[in-house]
Amino acid sequence: MPDVPAPDAPDADPNALDGDPAATSDDGDPTPPIPYRYEPDATAAVLHAEHDGLEPGTETGRTVTVAGRLMLRRVQGKLAFGTLDDGSGRIQLFAPKASTPDFERFTHLAIGDWIGVTGEVMTTRRGELSVRVDGWTLLAPTRRQFPDKWHGLTDTDVRYRQRYVDLWVTEEARRVLLLRSRLVSLTRRWLEDRDFVEVETPLLHPIPGGALAKPFTTHHNALDTDLYLRIAPELYLKRLVVGGFPRVFEIGRVFRNEGLSTRHNPEFTMLELYQAYADYGDIMRLTEELVAHLARELCGTTVLTYGGRELDLTPPWRRARLADLVEEQTGLALSLDQPIEELRAAAAEFEVTVPDDAGPGKILLEIYEKTTEGEMWGPVFVIDYPQEVSPLARPHRERAGEVERFEAIVAGRELANAFSELTDPVDQRARFEDQARQKDAGDEEAMVVDDDYVRALEYGLPPTGGLGIGIDRLVMLLADQSSIRDVLLFPTLRPEAPGS
């Protein structure tokens, strides 16, 4: 960006026009130039907050400058009204011909034009808080017609592709995306208050790891090497615990090369945190407290409505073992110890297809996901997963074949995934090698051996609890949205066809 010239002397009008005076409109009338800068000194939200409840016909004597988009216009002969939206809210413009410079041009502004207005704050005879137009400036003409002022945009394709229009005309879109912003901000503050340090780790990974997922592949020319967009920050964050940061977190984008749906976008935002000296029980308490805090701050209560159904996020959340939940749902008591033929038979009964080489843990998890996960309204902490499907989690302190892992299920969906982290480098290498065998056998989502991560564990990772929360899904819950695309500013879509 070029250097910005110093502002004019303090007594100069900051909003004086400055530009090409020779510009003309199509019909040959001279058109005032578009200024290079503008200084609004009030917003619609602040004006409403400070002047609400004035008697009709009040003149406050206060002159303000506001700027935004003209959303509505009501011209009535020698008097015009406008509705200006400045992003904070809406404020009425009151424009009598007598006080409004260039009145004829003002009444011909297009809906969607950006304008700046200076004038006295007043109320009309009907009591509507307004800014009288004593001066105004066109800041950007719109060259495209705005959507219907009443119906707005309903075509979801257009809403997602042209979010710059949607945000003006769809109040709900703005509400949800502001809620998202506040949620991320509140999360940061809450974690920082608990001595967590925010870090940024690589998005380009030489070895994809930290989750079971298909990565995007890219190539670095100078290094002449393939790199992967990260599927999870997990392994880097635990390296940082080894490196002497006992409480770290990262809120960032991860990428998974899988299908799209109302619950899946190829890139999404994950919160991951790691806390030294903690186990998964500590992380459960942290999770329910964080989510309850966000619900209270953003929704005013921990008892929400999601999709028309009550959702009570008040801690403590239920804790239940995975196998017990499957039994609750299906009436079938399954265990990792029973003969694998019985597990296979159970899978077949529920029409769950499992790979031929799947062990009991994989089969049990598949049955759980097919029969139980989506049925649980929650919130519930599903605890104690099979080790076979949890290559980064520490073995259960009491139950052989299981690990200390939980997923938080809310509204039938996974909101969080966490465990007591595996700290033993020997065990970790063995788990990686087992994963690598599965990958060689054709499992595209299996992990590969990350030698450097094992080396880091060899230097010593203390007992550590880790957590991953899908921020998009959390926003969906708190904003009562059923599609992930509605909580993303620019969801991934097929590229627009040329010329369409």
Added chain:
RNA sequence: GCGCCUCUAGCUCAACGGCAGAGCAAUGGACUCUUAAUCCACAGGUUGGGGGUUCGAAUCCCCCGGGGCGCACCA
């Protein structure tokens, strides 16, 4: 990837085998307290694209493209 639905004016929608229409927006006009202002006038289209059936296709059939929902996969 598979199945179902959908695409008509800038926007929101009608017309469902027989002349492509309305509201809002736009354009011109009337109107000094409106609130989606109102009233009068006027303009606006390769009915997503291509092919077929038919005397006649927005409408029925096929192919292609975009989107939505469901399934599959995942978080």
